[in-house]
Amino acid sequence: MQSARRTGYTIRVPPSQTPRVLGPNPRLQLTPRAAHGVPARFRSARCARLFTAVAVAVVALAGIWALHVAAAGNAQAGPRPAIEVSATSRIAKSGAIKSRYSVSVNAKHAGKYKTVRVAVRKSSKPAKRWRQGARSVRLTWKSGAYRGSFAVTSRFRPVAVVSAQVRGKQVTVKKKGPRAGDTLATGRNFSTVRGRPLAVSISVLPARARVVKLQRLAGSRWQTAQVRRISGSKRATVKFQVAASTPGQTRWRVTANKTTLARSEVAAFTVEVAPLPISRVAANTSQISATSRTPGTVSAVINPSRSRTVNLQEYSVRLGRWVTQKTKKAGPQAGASKVTFTLPERPAGTSSWRIQVPEKLGTGTSGASSSVTATTTLEANGPLLGIDSYASARSLAAPFVVAHRGGPARYPESSKEGYAAAAAAGFAVEVDLRVLADGTLVVNHDTTTGRTLYDPAAPGASYALKDIDLATWSRLETGPAYEGGPTGTPLTFDQFLDEFGGRVLFIADIKSSALVKQVVNKLADRGLADTAILQSTSDEGVRNALAQGEQRGVNINARRLLAADFFQAPAATVNARLKSLFAGGYRDLLGCSYKNMAATVLPYLEKNGGGSVIPYGVTESGQVIGLIGRSDFGGFSSDDPWSVWSHVQGS
Structure with missing residues (x-):
């Protein structure tokens, strides 16, 4: 068998047949060498038949595939419905839901317009114009169908019923309006702050029984930071304070839960905290x-x-x-x-x-x-420096300047430290006397320990002095004169006399008449009667002190302290009281507040004479500079005598 070759093809023919060319064919050209010995009828006829068969097969397969795709598409799509209804919703300012319905009637083009009947279920609580029954809505032919729309405002999500004659049949479609969206707005999506909380105001519509949350993105999870509950049928504004202390960006969002009218909503925003300037x-x-x-x-x-x-x-x-x-x-x-x-x-x-x-x-x-x-x-220039008796002070006409309760503007009240500083500066001091349960006299103004004293063994405890004994008193400390200041040492009356007796003049304010005898005896026993002035707010207390001194054979200096209620009367009555006091032997040492002295006592003494006064509550030198040296002004008592007296001297 001979063969004829062409690049990529081999045609074999019997040796007895001679190849011949049936006609010109550019797609099948054999070289002389390849065509040698191949019959001519085989060079073109078979190739032509093969090519035709392949082409027919391809066309057939393409047609079959097209029919298959068309059939599948028709099977999925199905026939278009006669009436199609869609709707969108929003919340009106009144808090009602407003739904807009779009209607499409798929019918043959039979005219320019088509009318459908629309009704809204009364259970939706629609607006007035929809309560009377069905209404007509005219549709216009457009894009292969009759199309139109209508709006329904109602209290609840509306249910619309659309009916029409389509191709000779009555077709009815029922459609419930969807929940409204876009009901939450923060008004921001990015904010920059510098170390202060960010105020975020959120508008929520409607507010009906909604829970609004402020959440922070931590890793891949949202963590709720704050929660607000709101109610009402209309719009509500919810305010949050977004913490923003760490420099950098944080992601936040506000969420509102789903209601009968509105979908659940999310509004996200970013907060960037810029670093604060260095102070x-x-x-x-x-x-x-x-x-x-x-x-x-x-x-x-x-x-x-x-x-x-x-x-x-x-x-x-x-x-x-x-x-x-x-x-x-x-x-x-x-x-x-x-x-x-x-x-x-x-x-x-x-x-x-x-x-x-x-x-x-x-x-x-x-x-x-x-x-x-x-x-x-603190200057040691007090007017009583070196004076060891009241008689000496009177003979020298020295102003009686008193450190009230030991000068609590600088030192712990009624403390050993305050009395020591006042004595060293040349001032008299005031001591308030109370009694403990065991009869011990102590130096303290109040009836309890809560304001000025504290117990290190029981911080915060407050005791009534009449209920504690000397052992409890001994472990107490005097509170500081100012926050963070040092504490002081409280004293019994015996400790005070041991430490300061004969070194300082003092006023002893006896809080109970029952203590007068005990106080007088202690002064008489120590020979300190002329270093003290016994003070009482009652005439009975003063006269009792004088009587006790006579019994002990010592001269007692006593003074009457006029309390606020003495001046709570008409001016004529107060003047009559003062006249009675001075007529009864009070020639000096009378005490009262600076306010009552300036308003009442000094005017009386200027007019009538008869005595002098030593006020308490003096806070600045201007109150007394003009009074020093007057016969009716014996001195003053102050919480800070160091400052007041130094300014008096410098004036």
Whole structure:
């Protein structure tokens, strides 16, 4: 058998047949070598038949596939419904739901318009125009169907019934309006704050029994930070404070639950917290010298200022921390401003101070100046310095300046430390006398321990003095004169006399007439009668003290303290009372408040004469500077006699 070859093809023919070319065929050209010995009829006829058969098969398969796809599509789509109804909803300002229905009637094009009948179920509580029954809605031919729309406003989600004649048949479709969307709006999606909470206001419509939550994205989960519950048929505004303290971005969202009218809603937003500017507080000095007359000042430059709170702080050794004693506002400017503080009254010694600004939301970080050391010196220039009896004070016409309760503006009230400082400065002191359950006389103004004393073994406990004995009293401490200050040592009356008897003149305020005899005996036994003035708010108490002194053969100095109720009467009555007092032997040592002295007692003495007065409650030198040296003014009592007297001397 011979063969004829062409690149990619091989045609074999019997050796007895001679190949011949049946006609020109550009797709099947044999080279002379390849065509040698191949019959001509095989060169084109078979290839042509093969090509035709393949083409017919391809066309047939394509037709079959097209029919299959068409059949499948028709099977899925099905016949279009005669009437199609869709709806969208929103909430009106009144709180009602408003649904808009779109209607499409698929019918042959038989005219320009078509009318359908529409009714709304009464259970939907529709608006008035839908309550009477069905209404006609005209549809217009467009895009292969009759199309139109209508709106329904109702209290509940509306149920609309649409009916029409389509191709000779009555067709009815019922459609319930969907829940409304877009009912939640925060008005923001990105906010930048500087160290302050972000106020987020959310509008919720409708408010009907909805739960609104503020949530923060933590990792891949939303964590609820705050919850609000709202009600009402109309719009409600819900406000949240979004915490924003750590610099960086956080993702937040507000959610509202689903109701009968509205879908559940989510409004997300991002909060970026920008870092606060660094606060700088520069003090003007590191050392201050303070006296009772010039307490000293400390200043600092605050940057940024922006009306920030500025604190004057004192370091408390007892508490081990800084304690704020005074507060001011910095200037409103954006840059730096200077703030100056006058140091408050302090006992003699050193104290540490600084100026501090706390972090202000949106303005700056906290900051503080370096420590400033203040050294306080209290002058020993009191008018009674070196005077050891009341008779000597009268003969020298020395003003009777009293450290009321030991000077609690600087030292713990009625404490050993306060009395010692007053005695060293040349002032008289006042002691209030009470009695314990076992009969011990103690120095304390109140009937209980709660205000001025505390028990380290039972912090917060308060005892009635009449219920405790000397053992309990001995473990008590006197509370500080100011926050963070040192505590003091309380005294019994015997301890006071042991420590200060003969060194200082004192006024003993006897709180009970039953104690007068005991007090007089102690003074008589120690020979200290002329170093004391016994004080009582009643005439009976004064006369009892004088009588007890006569029995013991000692001269007792006693004075009447006029309480507030003495002056609670018409002016004529008060003047009559004063006349009776001075006529009864009260020539001096009368006591009352500075207010009542200035308003009533001094005017009476200026007009009638007859005695002198020593007021309590003096707080500044201006109250008494003009009175020193007058015969009707015997002196004064103050919580801070160091400051008042130093200013009197300097005037």
